[in-house]
Amino acid sequence: MTDTAVADPEDTRWSPALIATMITVPVLVIAGFIAFAALKYSGSDTPQTPIDSYATGGPGADRCAEFIAKLPAQLGDFNDKTIDDTTVRWRKEGSDPLVLKCGVQRPEKLEPTSALQVINPIQWFLTDSRDDAGQAYVSVDHRPYIAVWVPLRAGNAPITDLSALIADNLTAAPLDFGD
Template sequence: MNSADHDNDHDNDSGDDAGTRSENAAAADEKRHPAVIATAIALPVALVVGVLVAAIAVNSSPAHDPVALGPVDAPDAASAQCSTLLDALPDELGDYSRADLADPAPVGVRAWVSAEENAEPVVLRCGLPRPVGFDVAAPLQVIDGVQWFEVSGENDGIDASTWFVVDRGTYIALTIPGDSGPTPLQDASSAVSAALPQQPLDPAPLQ
């Protein structure tokens, strides 16, 4: 090999080395590019922010005290029918969630509360006597195959209604705040329909 050829080979090797160094430098620049760095930082920051937001959301959920309810006349509250129904009731009735009852808790009772502060609970009582006003002329409403008799609190200045199940062999009352919407009653109807068989009506005679 003559000296000219050797010089050409050396120049080619130098060019190859320079090209390799240029590619490595470009790759390093790409790794240090602001967009790449910003993305690398943003990912863990987003995870931290997400965890903080989740923690705040959990800690800011309103906590409810147990619902205090007084006893009422409920001669069949401890019956097998009421036990079956109470076991079948859902944890949610519309926007209301199952609540604990303050001791001493009456037998045959369940309550659900709203996430809104100072909202009245939805209360179910099982095993009651025949409601006053439920006679052969009383209007009934059928929801999901369950017959209900409504007693409104409007005349007494109460923004709530109590609906009585009258066709399951035991009387069941569901008291609903006036602003709760129809869903709690619908969800309760589904539970009653699934848990207890329909029975003949037993209204009071007309006075």
Template sequence: MSSDETDDRRHPALVATAIALPVALVVGVIVAAVLATRAPEQGPVALGTVPAPDAESADCASLLGALPGEFDSFTRAALVDPAPAGAAAWQSPDVAEPVVLRCGLERPAEFDQASRLDVIDDVQWFPVSGDAQGIDATTWYAVDRPVYVAVTVPTGTGPTPLQTITAVVSQTLAAGPIDPNPIN
């Protein structure tokens, strides 16, 4: 074998390295992309305070005690202390924002005699889109119960959170007349 023939042949280790490096690079990029798009680890949910004069009422205590620990892909979340009275939240690894329930709120300012209501089962809900505030969610107010209940549902979550909570509201809080604001 002449020295010219040896120079033209590649050593098997060199060939294997030349193939393995680009493959390892591609695998590394794929793994990094998957890790970067994974849902963040879920911890306690921080909720600010809002006026909720009836949050510590017997009606709210009854409702909060009957709420489910989970539904669909959502699991009841711990709230950051100090947690507001009358509040609960659920998180899902598939949705960035939590579903939030607040009980005992004041009547929504937007709720007037001309407001559109959606009836789910036997509960009358008044929806308020978060678009005007730059929030990608809708807050639904139960307006025909002895206390106002609000459920904020992130856009694209689907109907399960509101349907599940509606069933609990229907079972724990008696229906009553609505009391909208007068039309201004």
């Protein structure tokens, strides 16, 4: 009689390579998500707004420091003011921050047919809108250009107060359509 090995159909051993792969892939996917989140929010405890990416150095930008110094500690229900160069953030419990960026470039999409919103008496151009987060505006009839991110449910008080500050402290200028 000879000894021959007969394969047992009940014996389903997995190879060590397959086991290692089954463990490594989910671990790498989870590590990738953690790394992405860390990079996205590194150095910032606040969510990014569209105006964070707006280029500065527009006309009259040299007057931003003086204008920012005149901004109040509180706008509407937003307080806890922080300043980072030409960007000012006010916080409110349970809300994204209200953000102002001074000295931005003229909005490229501003045209003679653009719809403008007049608030106390500043003309604002809507540059970005996120249904679930808020709206970004740029004041277009004074220099320097001022961009403002107004988070959802902020109310009218912050932008009304900012309009008055712009009217009182910045130079009125004609609309520039980039002709």
